[in-house]
Amino acid sequence: RIRRLKLFYVLTGHETEDDIAEFRTFTRWLKRARQAQPKKPRIIFSAGLLIRMPHTPLRHDRLMLDQAEWKPIVGPVKSACETNGFEFRMAFDWPAYCTNQVLALGGHWLIESIVALAQKGYCFDTALPEGYWDELQAWMKKAGRWNDEFLGEKGPDYSFPLTFVKSNVPDDFLYRQYQEAK
Numbered sequence: 588r589i590r591r592l593k594l595f596y597v598l599t600g601h602e603t604e605d606d607i608a609e610f611r612t613f614t615r616w617l618k619r620a621r622q623a624q625p626k627k628p629r630i631i632f633s634a635g636l637l638i639r640m641p642h643t644p645l646r647h648d649r650l651m652l653d654q655a656e657w658k659p660i661v662g663p664v665k666s667a668c669e670t671n672g673f674e675f676r677m678a679f680d681w682p683a684y685c686t687n688q689v690l691a692l693g694g695h696w697l698i699e700s701i702v703a704l705a706q707k708g709y710c711f712d713t714a715l716p717e718g719y720w721d722e723l724q725a726w727m728k729k730a731g732r733w734n735d736e737f738l739g740e741k742g743p744d745y746s747f748p749l750t751f752v753k754s755n756v757p758d759d760f761l762y763r764q765y766q767e768a769k
Contacts, residue, residue: 591629595678599637600651602660611667618671632668634661635678638688641749642756644764646692649740652685682720686711689723693737694748700726 621627636657639645651657661677668675679687690697700723709716727733741747743762 588626589628590626591631593631593633596632596634596664597637598634598657598660598664599645600657600660607660607663607667610664614667614671614673617673621672629674630672631674631676632664633676633678634664636661636684638684638691640691641747642752642754642761644761644768646747647741647743647745647762647765650688650692650738652688652738654681680715683715686715686720686723689727692748693732694746696730696732699730 617630621630636651637645639648639650665675703726704711704719704722707722709719709722711719724733727737736745743759
């Protein structure tokens with residue numbers, strides 16, 4: 588017998604009203620299916636925000652590091668879950684998401700900020716210390732790294748980090764896949 592069911596979702600930031608409506612329809616269906624069971628399992632929805640990673644097509648996508656951009660997506664998804672009696676949680680809190688995104692797509696230029704943060708006593712291992720993201724973002728702004736080139740959509744000639752890592756997947760293929768995904 589199922590006592591607990593965990594459902595994991597990755598939100599891209601590009602979800603449409605139709606996507607949200609489809610998700611609401613699913614949660615209503617799941618509520619009815621659970622009610623039909625003699626023993627009602629605990630259902631937990633866990634949502635993570637997509638981190639654009641190197642060596643993937645979505646590395647070309649703009650970085651969505653403004654929390655207000657996510658509210659029209661996260662809010663309705665959370666509401667659909669909770670309205671139907673399910674638990675909802677985010678995989679990361681906002682500062683951890685932003686820090687992970689910057690560290691994933693930032694280049695060697697981040698070393699200066701990471702060392703400076705370590706010298707201030709910060710250590711990001713399994714949990715993000717309070718204030719880390721604010722300090723990192725402030726450093727990026729001061730250093731001129733909080734800019735359209737890094738935050739915006741990246742073209743086929745953008746210089747991504749980890750270019751020394753060899754891949755059998757050509758960069759132009761990744762860019763074409765990104766264009767198709769849009």
